[in-house]
Amino acid sequence: MVQFLTFIYLGYMFVAMYFLSLFLLLYFKNKEHLFEIPQITKKYSVSVLVPAYNEEDTIANTIKSIFDSKYPLKEVIILNDGSKDNTGKIANSLKKRYPNLKVINKPNSGKADSLNQGIKIAKGELIAVVDADSYPAKDAFKNLIGFFDDKQVGVATPFIVPRNRAIFFERLQVVEYNVIAFTRKLLGYVDAIYVTPGPLAIYRKSALQKIGGFDTKNMTEDIEATWHLTKEGYKRKMCLLSSATTTVPVKISVWYRQRRRWNIGGLQCISKYKKYFLRKGMLGVFILPFFVLQLFLGLLGLSIFFYLLISRSISRYLFTKYSVQVGTPILTLEDFYITPSFLNYLGVVLFILGALFTVMVLWIMKDSVLKKQNTFNILFYLLFYLTVYPFIMIASLYHYFKGTWKWR
Known part of the structure; x- marks a missing residue:
C-alpha cells in the first residue's frame, strides 16, 4: 500500500508541476501582450440582454452601468423572468431616461430560455449578455469589440471582478477570481478558454444561432455554450482590460450552492460532450480531459x-x-x-511554488485588494479554501446522480 500511495503522490506532483510549468511558459512567452486591447476597425451593432429574476436591489444600477458604456449600443433588453418583486416596475420606470431600453415581461422559464427569447428579437450583430447583478465598466464593451474582426471568434469575455471585498471571506474570493482570470487569459493563447462567465460576455449572434442558443437543461448555460462554440470551431477570446464587477456570495451557504451549481453544470457538460473526448479539437484534447482530470484527482x-x-x-x-x-x-x-523524505520535501516545494504563483498573479493583475492581503489570507486560501472543493464535488455528484438539483 505504501508503494501505491507513493506512486499516487508522484502522480499528483507531476500534474501540479505540468500545469504550473504550462502557465509559467505561456506567461513568459506572452507577457508583452497580456494586457493588449484589440483594435476596433469596424463598427458592430450590439444588443445587450439582461435576464432578471427578483433583482429589484440591483437592476437600476446594472442598467445605468450598461448605458454608461463608451461604445454605442443598439438596444438593451431586460428579460424580466417572472419576477415576484419590483424588478419589472423599476426597469420600466427607466425607459424614459433611456429610449433604447426595452423591457420584456414573461412567465418564469429560467435564464437560458429567457436569453433564447431575447436572441430571437435582438437586432444587433453582436449580443452581449449581462447578469442583472453585474456592472460592466465604461470601456468593457469597447475593449472586446475588436476581437470580432476575426470571423472565427464566436465570443469574447472580460475580467470579472468581485464588487464586494470588505470581509475576509469576500477577499478570499477576490484572490480566486484573480487567479481564474489570469489562467483563463493564458489558456486563450492556446485556444483553450472553457467558459465565458455570466456577468458579461459578448457573442456573435450568428454563432449563437448556429448552436441553437443556450441549453435550457444545463445548470451552467455559459459553460455549455462555450463548449458548443468550441466544438463548432469558434474561437473564444478574453481581454484583461475589459472588466465587469459582480456581487460575490457573502454567506458560506450561498457560496456553497453557487459552487455546487457550477459543478453540476460541469458534470452535465462532460456527459453531453463525452463522445468528443480526445477527438474533437481543443474541446476533446484539452478542455474535456482537463475537467475529467480535475474531477478524478479531486475524488482520488x-x-x-x-x-x-x-x-x-x-x-x-x-x-x-x-x-x-x-x-x-x-x-x-x-x-x-x-x-x-523526498516526498515531504517535494510537497513543501510545490506548496511554496503554488504560494509564489498566487502572489505573482495578484501582483501582475494589479488588483488593489493586494494591499489588503497578508500572508495569512493567501495561506488560508491555499490550505483551506481550495481544499473544500473536493467535498463540494462529492455533494454535487450526489445531487447530480440523484437528480435533486435546481438552478436556485
Whole structure:
C-alpha cells in the first residue's frame, strides 16, 4: 500500500508541476501582450440582454452601468423572468431616461430560455449578455469589440471582478477570481478558454444561432455554450482590460450552492460532450480531459484522505487500547518525530511554488485588494479554501446522480 500511495503522490506532483510549468511558459512567452486591447476597425451593432429574476436591489444600477458604456449600443433588453418583486416596475420606470431600453415581461422559464427569447428579437450583430447583478465598466464593451474582426471568434469575455471585498471571506474570493482570470487569459493563447462567465460576455449572434442558443437543461448555460462554440470551431477570446464587477456570495451557504451549481453544470457538460473526448479539437484534447482530470484527482485525493484518516484512527485506537492493558506509555517522543523524505520535501516545494504563483498573479493583475492581503489570507486560501472543493464535488455528484438539483 505504501508503494501505491507513493506512486499516487508522484502522480499528483507531476500534474501540479505540468500545469504550473504550462502557465509559467505561456506567461513568459506572452507577457508583452497580456494586457493588449484589440483594435476596433469596424463598427458592430450590439444588443445587450439582461435576464432578471427578483433583482429589484440591483437592476437600476446594472442598467445605468450598461448605458454608461463608451461604445454605442443598439438596444438593451431586460428579460424580466417572472419576477415576484419590483424588478419589472423599476426597469420600466427607466425607459424614459433611456429610449433604447426595452423591457420584456414573461412567465418564469429560467435564464437560458429567457436569453433564447431575447436572441430571437435582438437586432444587433453582436449580443452581449449581462447578469442583472453585474456592472460592466465604461470601456468593457469597447475593449472586446475588436476581437470580432476575426470571423472565427464566436465570443469574447472580460475580467470579472468581485464588487464586494470588505470581509475576509469576500477577499478570499477576490484572490480566486484573480487567479481564474489570469489562467483563463493564458489558456486563450492556446485556444483553450472553457467558459465565458455570466456577468458579461459578448457573442456573435450568428454563432449563437448556429448552436441553437443556450441549453435550457444545463445548470451552467455559459459553460455549455462555450463548449458548443468550441466544438463548432469558434474561437473564444478574453481581454484583461475589459472588466465587469459582480456581487460575490457573502454567506458560506450561498457560496456553497453557487459552487455546487457550477459543478453540476460541469458534470452535465462532460456527459453531453463525452463522445468528443480526445477527438474533437481543443474541446476533446484539452478542455474535456482537463475537467475529467480535475474531477478524478479531486475524488482520488479525498478517498486517500479518508482512507488514511480511518486507518490511522483505527491503528491509534488499537495501540492505545493495548497500551492501557499492558501498562506501556501511550505517547513517546517518536510519535512527535516526522521522518523527512523526498516526498515531504517535494510537497513543501510545490506548496511554496503554488504560494509564489498566487502572489505573482495578484501582483501582475494589479488588483488593489493586494494591499489588503497578508500572508495569512493567501495561506488560508491555499490550505483551506481550495481544499473544500473536493467535498463540494462529492455533494454535487450526489445531487447530480440523484437528480435533486435546481438552478436556485
